[in-house]
Amino acid sequence: MNLTVEHDITIYEAEALQTLFSEFLLKADDVITLDMSNVEKIDMVGIQLLLSLTISVKNSNKKIQFINISEEILHEIKTSNTHISLAIETNAND
Numbered sequence: 001m002n003l004t005v006e007h008d009i010t011i012y013e014a015e016a017l018q019t020l021f022s023e024f025l026l027k028a029d030d031v032i033t034l035d036m037s038n039v040e041k042i043d044m045v046g047i048q049l050l051l052s053l054t055i056s057v058k059n060s061n062k063k064i065q066f067i068n069i070s071e072e073i074l075h076e077i078k079t080s081n082t083h084i085s086l087a088i089e090t091n092a093n094d
Contacts, residue, residue, distance in 0.1 A: 001028040004035040009046030017046075021053045030062050037068035042076050050077075054086055 003024050007013055025032070034053075050066075057064040066088055069077075077083050 001031070002033045002035060004037065005039050007038065008041035009036075009039055009049060010041055010043045011045040014045050014049055017049055018052075021049070021056075025053070025056055025060060025062075028057075028062060032057055032062060032064045034064060034066050035068050036066055036070070036073060039070070039073055042073050044080065047077060047080050047082055050086055051082060 001024075003020075005017070009017060054064055064087070066086065069088065074083075074088070077086065077088060083089075
């Protein structure tokens with residue numbers, strides 16, 4: 001089941017996104033695909049939200065994958081050293 005995030009993932013959107021993610025998780029199939037093509041900004045609250053979502057998905061015996069991540073967002077995730085916990089593959093040379 002696919003979900004496209006339509007805006008940034010920051011403290012300002014955290015509450016609405018938490019609700020959206022929780023509702024989506026209840027309806028989702030075994031694999032959740034989170035399309036991040038429209039995300040231009042992410043902060044530590046947003047990264048923590050993605051980590052929380054990932055944990056919830058795993059606790060529900062489902063899988064999650066993130067697609068269409070911009071280089072800027074990937075850089076923020078890698079800088080916070082959470083790409084491994086989020087299971088986001090990165091270029092080893094970065």
